[in-house]
Amino acid sequence: MQEIKTIGLYRNKAANIQKCCKMLLEDFGGEVPRTLEELTKLPGVGRKTANVVMSVGFHIPAIAVDTHVERISKRLRIAPQKASVLEVEELLMKKIPKERWSDAHHQMIFFGRYHCTARNPKCEVCPLLSMCQEGQKRLGMK
Numbered sequence: 001m002q003e004i005k006t007i008g009l010y011r012n013k014a015a016n017i018q019k020c021c022k023m024l025l026e027d028f029g030g031e032v033p034r035t036l037e038e039l040t041k042l043p044g045v046g047r048k049t050a051n052v053v054m055s056v057g058f059h060i061p062a063i064a065v066d067t068h069v070e071r072i073s074k075r076l077r078i079a080p081q082k083a084s085v086l087e088v089e090e091l092l093m094k095k096i097p098k099e100r101w102s103d104a105h106h107q108m109i110f111f112g113r114y115h116c117t118a119r120n121p122k123c124e125v126c127p128l129l130s131m132c133q134e135g136q137k138r139l140g141m142k
Contacts, residue, residue, distance in 0.1 A: 016044030068112025075134040
């Protein structure tokens with residue numbers, strides 16, 4: 001429980017982990033399912049988690065849209081500001097070649113986590129500034 005406490009909503013997550021383990025044993029013969037449809041049947045598993053499991057666990061091309069991926073997609077105008085997470089995922093899947101989905105997902109996470117941050121993005125040294133209207137606006141270039 002201590003390890004789970006650090007990630008927030010630990011009571012819900014601990015309960016979901018227990019339910020998930022039970023379901024994996026009873027409904028999936030102890031094997032982690034490999035499809036989005038089956039993974040999202042597991043307690044506490046949504047599209048993002050299912051896509052991460054498919055991509056990282058099974059090397060199945062998938063794009064998991066977290067807060068970083070969503071922010072970068074919207075700042076670079078890949079997706080409209082009002083797009084839902086699902087719409088962002090669908091747009092990225094159309095624009096990025098399938099064989100690049102998993103790598104692109106990880107690259108966008110790290111770019112968003114360390115460079116294009118939510119509050120203080122490093123626009124002045126951004127390698128994508130020429131294509132980023134948001135960064136140009138922040139720097140008074142537009």
